[in-house]
Amino acid sequence: MLRHLLFRGLRALLTVALVVTFAFVVLRLSADPALIILGPEASPEMIAAFRKSWGLDEPIWVQYVDYFRAILRGELGRSMRDGRPAIELVAERIPATLALTLPALALKLGVGVPAGIWASLHRGTVIDRAVMAMAVAGFTVPSFVLGLVLVLIFSVRLGWLPSGGQDTWVHAVLPIVTMGVGGAAALARFTRSAMLEVLGQPYIRTASAKGVPWARVIRDHALPNAAIPTVTIVGFMVGTLIAGAVVVESVFSWPGVGRLLVVAVANRDLAVVQCILLLVAATMVCSNLLVDFLYGFLDPRLRQGARAGAH
Amino acid sequence: MSEPLLRVDDVARHYTMRRGLFGRPTEVRAVDGVSFSIGRGETLGIVGESGSGKSTTGRVVLGLEDPDRGSVAFDGAALPPIGTPAWRGLRARMQMIFQDPLGALDRRLPIATQVREPLDIHGLGEPTARDARVVDLLDRVGLSADHGRRFPHELSGGQRQRAVLARALATAPDFLVCDEPISALDVSIQAQVVNLLTDLQAELGLAMLFVSHDLRVVRQVSRRVAVMYLGRIVEEGDADDLFAAPAHPYTRALVSAAPTPGRRMVDRVVLQGDPPDPADRPSGCSFHPRCPVAASRCRIEDPALVELGGGRRAACLFAAPGADAPSRKVA
Amino acid sequence: MADVSLAPPRRALLARLRPPRLPIAVALALAWVVAMVLIAIFADRIAPHGYTTLDLKNRLAGPGNPVHWLGTDELGRDVLSRLVASIRVSLAIAFGATVISAVVGTTLGFLAAHFRGAVEQAVLMLADFQASMPFLIMALSVLAFFGNSLPLLIGLMGLYGWERYARIARGLAVSAGAQGYAAAVRQLGATPARVYGRHILPNIASTLIVSATLVFPEVILMESGLSFLGLGVQPPMTSLGNMVGWGREYLTRAPWILLAPSITIVLTTLAVSILGDGLRDRLDPTLR
Numbered sequence: 001m002l003r004h005l006l007f008r009g010l011r012a013l014l015t016v017a018l019v020v021t022f023a024f025v026v027l028r029l030s031a032d033p034a035l036i037i038l039g040p041e042a043s044p045e046m047i048a049a050f051r052k053s054w055g056l057d058e059p060i061w062v063q064y065v066d067y068f069r070a071i072l073r074g075e076l077g078r079s080m081r082d083g084r085p086a087i088e089l090v091a092e093r094i095p096a097t098l099a100l101t102l103p104a105l106a107l108k109l110g111v112g113v114p115a116g117i118w119a120s121l122h123r124g125t126v127i128d129r130a131v132m133a134m135a136v137a138g139f140t141v142p143s144f145v146l147g148l149v150l151v152l153i154f155s156v157r158l159g160w161l162p163s164g165g166q167d168t169w170v171h172a173v174l175p176i177v178t179m180g181v182g183g184a185a186a187l188a189r190f191t192r193s194a195m196l197e198v199l200g201q202p203y204i205r206t207a208s209a210k211g212v213p214w215a216r217v218i219r220d221h222a223l224p225n226a227a228i229p230t231v232t233i234v235g236f237m238v239g240t241l242i243a244g245a246v247v248v249e250s251v252f253s254w255p256g257v258g259r260l261l262v263v264a265v266a267n268r269d270l271a272v273v274q275c276i277l278l279l280v281a282a283t284m285v286c287s288n289l290l291v292d293f294l295y296g297f298l299d300p301r302l303r304q305g306a307r308a309g310a311h
Numbered sequence: 312m313s314e315p316l317l318r319v320d321d322v323a324r325h326y327t328m329r330r331g332l333f334g335r336p337t338e339v340r341a342v343d344g345v346s347f348s349i350g351r352g353e354t355l356g357i358v359g360e361s362g363s364g365k366s367t368t369g370r371v372v373l374g375l376e377d378p379d380r381g382s383v384a385f386d387g388a389a390l391p392p393i394g395t396p397a398w399r400g401l402r403a404r405m406q407m408i409f410q411d412p413l414g415a416l417d418r419r420l421p422i423a424t425q426v427r428e429p430l431d432i433h434g435l436g437e438p439t440a441r442d443a444r445v446v447d448l449l450d451r452v453g454l455s456a457d458h459g460r461r462f463p464h465e466l467s468g469g470q471r472q473r474a475v476l477a478r479a480l481a482t483a484p485d486f487l488v489c490d491e492p493i494s495a496l497d498v499s500i501q502a503q504v505v506n507l508l509t510d511l512q513a514e515l516g517l518a519m520l521f522v523s524h525d526l527r528v529v530r531q532v533s534r535r536v537a538v539m540y541l542g543r544i545v546e547e548g549d550a551d552d553l554f555a556a557p558a559h560p561y562t563r564a565l566v567s568a569a570p571t572p573g574r575r576m577v578d579r580v581v582l583q584g585d586p587p588d589p590a591d592r593p594s595g596c597s598f599h600p601r602c603p604v605a606a607s608r609c610r611i612e613d614p615a616l617v618e619l620g621g622g623r624r625a626a627c628l629f630a631a632p633g634a635d636a637p638s639r640k641v642a
Numbered sequence: 643m644a645d646v647s648l649a650p651p652r653r654a655l656l657a658r659l660r661p662p663r664l665p666i667a668v669a670l671a672l673a674w675v676v677a678m679v680l681i682a683i684f685a686d687r688i689a690p691h692g693y694t695t696l697d698l699k700n701r702l703a704g705p706g707n708p709v710h711w712l713g714t715d716e717l718g719r720d721v722l723s724r725l726v727a728s729i730r731v732s733l734a735i736a737f738g739a740t741v742i743s744a745v746v747g748t749t750l751g752f753l754a755a756h757f758r759g760a761v762e763q764a765v766l767m768l769a770d771f772q773a774s775m776p777f778l779i780m781a782l783s784v785l786a787f788f789g790n791s792l793p794l795l796i797g798l799m800g801l802y803g804w805e806r807y808a809r810i811a812r813g814l815a816v817s818a819g820a821q822g823y824a825a826a827v828r829q830l831g832a833t834p835a836r837v838y839g840r841h842i843l844p845n846i847a848s849t850l851i852v853s854a855t856l857v858f859p860e861v862i863l864m865e866s867g868l869s870f871l872g873l874g875v876q877p878p879m880t881s882l883g884n885m886v887g888w889g890r891e892y893l894t895r896a897p898w899i900l901l902a903p904s905i906t907i908v909l910t911t912l913a914v915s916i917l918g919d920g921l922r923d924r925l926d927p928t929l930r
Contacts, residue, residue: 018771022780026787140911142863144870144886145904148893156894236774243776247867251890261779262871265786273786280779288774375829394834402831415826417841429830478830 008292012285019281023274024067071278086271090257090279097256100175100248101241107180108187108237113230115184116191120199121218131188138185143244147178147251175252179244183237190233194226201225228298235291239284242276314387315348316486316518317372322346322381323542324364324371328590339590341367343542344381346616351485354512354519356533356550358526358565362587364542365522369488372520373407374398385486403433403482410491412471416463422474423449423459429481448477452507469500473507480511488520493528501528508532526569530554535622538562541587541597544616546630548623558625560602596627604629664920671916678729678910685730689723694878702896713898715889724880725902731881732907735796736861740854742800744807748850751811752838755819765812769805777802777864785873795874799865803857807850814846848925855918859911866907882907 119131151174154161161174198204199222207217245258253259257276264272324342342364349355359365370376372383374390383390385405391397409415416425423445430441449459452473463471472492479487489508493501505528512519512532521532529536530550537547538561546559557563564580584601593600599609608628616626664672681688690711691697697710697718705713705721712721754765781798788794815838818824823845828837862882868874869883877884882903889900 014767015771015774018767019775023783026784136912136915140859140915141908142866142870142911144867144883145907148886148890148900148904152893152897156897239774240776243778246778246782247871250871261782262873265782265873268786268789270786273783277779277783280776284774284776373829399831399833402829407829409826411822414822417823417827417845419844428827428832432830432832432836475826 008289012289016278016281016285019277020068020071021064023277024064086275089260089272090275093255093257093260096254097242097245097249097258099172100179100254100256101245103172103176104179104183104244105238105241107176108183109234111180112184112187113191116188117195117223117226119188120192120195123196128192131192135185135189135192138181139189141182143178143182143247144251146181147174147248150174150178151251171252171254175248175254178251179248183244187230187233187237191226191230194229195222198222198225224298228295231291231294231298235287235294238290239287240280242280242283315350316353316386317349317520318384319345319347319368319372320382320384322368322371322378322383324367324376324378337590340542340592341589342371342378345539345542345544346381347537347544347547349486349518349520351518352512352516353535354521354533356521356523356529356536357539358523358529358536359539360524360586362541362589363539364589365539366490368539369407369490369520369522373405373488374401375407400433403429403435404484405486405488406479406482406484408472408475408479408487408489408492410494412468412475412495413463415475416471418463421460421462422454422466423456426459426474426478426481429478433482435482444481445477448481449474451480451511452477467500468496469504472496472504476504476507476511480515483515484517486518486520488522490522491524492521494523494525505531526554526565538565541589541592543597543626544624545598545627546623546625547616548619548621552621552623558619558623558630559627560604560629561598562625564603598627667916668920671913671920674909674913675917678733678906678913681726682730682733685726689720689726691720691723693719693724693727693880695719695723702892704896705898712902713896715896715899716892721899721902724885725882725906728880728882728885728903729906731875731879732862732865732883733910735799735865735875735881736858738796739799739802739861739865740858742797743802743804743857744850744854746800747804747807748811748843750804751808751813752815752842754808754812755815756834756838762812765808769808772801772805778867781864781868782873785868790873790876792875792879795865795868799861802861802864803853806853806857810849810853811846814849815842818842818845852918852922852925855914855921858918859914862907862911862914 115131115135119128122128154174161170204217204221207221208214212220242257242261245256246261247258248254249256249258250262257279260272261276263269264276322342322345323340325338325340327336328339345364345368347355357365357368367376371378374383374385374393377393385401391401416422423442426448427441427445430436430444431438435441436444445459446456449456454470454473454477458466458470458474463474466474492508493504496504508519508521509532511517519532521529523529533550535548536550536553537544538553538559539545540561546553546557546562548558553562554566557566560580564582567580580603582601582603587597593610595611596602596605596609596614599605602609606628612628614626614628614630616624617630618624619630697714697720699718700707700710700714701718702716703710703714703718705711707713710720710722712725714720715724750765750768754762784798785794815824818841819828819837824837824842827841828834832840865874865881866883866886869881870887872887875881875884877888885903886900886907889896889903892899
């Protein structure tokens with residue numbers, strides 16, 4: 001078990017290193033940052049000073065090492081617009097994003113998983129078809145369209161809910177719903193497949209034939225086995241929370257990390273973009289590790305295998 | 312004596328295997344020091360159980376795998392490295408027939424196209440003349456032009472194997488390796504394909520290496536036979552002689568187990584113990600755990616392949632052609 | 643050795659002439675996709691007005707207007723014409739990107755299968771990396787660093803989903819190569835190029851095509867999202883996502899500006915997904 005986790009941990013670190021390298025390569029391959037930030041009218045002295053302060057005149061591998069060291073120290077640069085450290089800017093926006101993404105995640109799990117299970121237990125009936133139709137709708141409607149349509153209906157026509165800003169908790173309702181629906185649809189679809197696959201296994205039939213009440217069969221046999229692949233998907237969703245927030249925060253003018261990213265990209269504010277990129281990588285890696293860890297508990301085969309192998 | 316077409320000299324091939332995820336790697340010696348030669352137009356049969364290394368021998372001899380030790384010489388020259396243009400060119404002279412004809416054929420293409428492919432690859436003959444040659448080849452293996460238009464899944468097992476044969480013969484090779492070519496076929500079809508092989512061999516002067524676990528077939532097709540056990544040849548000699556009077560205890564067991572029509576099974580030697588596992592070879596003579604005549608020496612000494620006269624070789628301390636099995640076993 | 647009997651030639655011919663019966667959803671989806679493709683090809687001729695032509699007298703006109711069937715936007719530009727032009731741009735980008743990612747992915751998959759060892763590990767690691775990082779974030783990073791241009795956008799979208807083709811191509815090539823026809827043809831003396839090009843690729847083409855139809859709608863959604871944020875297709879070029887983004891300002895006053903492209907996005911994505919599922923059920927039920 002420990003060896004397995006160690007291996008996974010190494011892979012996670014490798015992924016983060018890859019992301020950092022990716023950021024570095026892209027950063028340096030792109031046009032000269034000095035010219036971008038300072039603009040075409042900048043004097044040669046200004047450019048030279050800028051390059052020096054950013055270390056852009058060193059050989060490339062020195063820059064790479066410096067870059068890595070800086071990241072490890074937590075120095076992720078300053079925003080090119082107002083000079084504040086990028087980390088600060090990002091950190092202060094995280095609560096706003098969490099205020100949306102966590103309830104949305106709860107929504108995805110709370111609606112998507114039961115819907116998928118329900119559909120799988122009533123396969124082929126109207127219920128199943130209805131759930132699947134809604135799932136398909138959730139998959140094909142992009143979040144910005146959904147958000148705008150919801151605003152159109154609930155805000156403009158009905159006037160029930162506000163359309164933007166962050167003043168009261170009511171303002172959070174539409175963004176959370178928008179974020180949650182797509183994920184709920186995907187989860188419903190996935191959970192249904194996982195359950196169907198498990199229900200088709202011989203051991204389910206055996207349990208039922210033994211006289212175990214159907215509800216017990218579902219609870220004790222089907223659900224735990226279907227949970228295993230579902231955990232992977234949920235882990236993936238957790239890892240990509242920020243990505244989902246990007247569009248929704250833009251639609252609802254919600255001052256979170258996602259919106260910050262869009263603005264930073266538009267302004268070519270490289271330090272902020274890089275900081276958010278690393279944050280996303282870290283989130284993703286952590287959630288993958290957590291999933292692997294959970295797997296070790298959930299899947300007895302993994303527990304056995306490790307124990308049998310380690311002598 | 313002219314130079315043999317194929318000379319195999321102390322060839323060995325091993326694989327490294329891990330037992331489980333955390334186990335130590337073990338070396339599996341699939342082929343462990345095999346030597347023989349095949350003359351032009353001659354057929355050598357190789358018999359053995361699964362795990363004996365006979366299929367691997369066939370692949371190494373053909374140059375599809377590199378031996379880890381020893382050498383293979385074809386027509387006097389060493390085999391070129393795998394994947395080089397020289398190696399690819401040599402394919403026109405040596406070919407293989409597989410156990411599963413359906414797997415060896417591309418299910419999307421009609422038979423005639425696939426039989427024609429070696430001609431296209433090696434650029435043999437004028438493009439316009441190639442189709443005529445394909446018809447000729449199909450005819451020779453007993454298939455019609457109509458069969459050529461069909462897809463592999465539309466033919467029977469026997470017809471598919473004939474198609475594979477036609478494809479293998481397209482470049483008029485000197486040497487053919489047949490790896491269990493009839494095991495996957497119905498018994499009634501097996502005889503037809505075997506007859507076809509012997510006819511073609513006589514007609515075309517093909518040298519063949521015929522690998523199988525079925526003694527009767529091997530006996531019919533080959534003039535000489537080698538018996539393999541756990542990667543080594545334990546007995547070799549003229550086919551009829553060897554089966555009439557086997558020298559090695561293992562061969563004796565094999566022969567006695569093969570039913571002959573019209574004769575009741577007598578003196579059936581039943582082998583004890585598990586089938587051989589190349590990852591776990593016994594010490595000394597590798598056959599001793601199952602051998603009915605094993606002595607305590609056999610646990611220590613590893614017998615070499617020794618000439619017994621009359622073209623026969625055997626690797627056993629008690630080898631004697633036609634000897635009866637002593638009934639007592641020295642513990 | 644009996645011949646496998648064939649159906650009498652006449653019956654076989656008739657069966658082939660009759661078109662396959664399609665479920666109604668698939669038929670509708672097919673009709674929609676064909677319509678979209680035709681619109682994309684003949685955009686210039688279909689559009690009643692130029693997509694940048696201003697008609698300041700008719701600003702923010704509603705749909706049903708005799709001159710502007712779908713209304714106009716804040717600058718008096720005809721929504722229908724802009725919609726038609728957007729369809730062309732969005733479909734072109736999605737198509738180009740799908741082709742690029744299929745080619746890149748399949749090639750890398752074949753390279754991994756052929757060379758094994760370090761090459762295979764490298765490709766698999768890259769594939770894992772690509773699959774785990776959210777594409778949107780990576781795309782935004784690249785756009786931030788490199789700025790915005792159409793070739794860059796297409797190239798970037800061309801990286802969407804390559805890892806799926808790579809995994810499929812590698813898996814199928816390895817299994818074909820181990821036993822079976824690829825090994826047999828290689829053993830005949832064929833060059834690797836011939837083995838992959840003439841044998842393996844045609845045999846896995848149907849699986850790849852099914853994957854492509856599943857990736858295509860995702861590309862449309864991704865590009866629309868980027869354009870909506872103002873970071874994708876730049877004006878004066880217009881794409882579906884672009885129109886939604888620009889139309890957002892007038893959500894209250896003139897919702898039709900963003901509803902028309904939104905509905906188009908949803909229906910097109912839905913149609914291609916349905917087609918993809920239908921194709922998959924027919925060609926390759928083993929793919930989930």
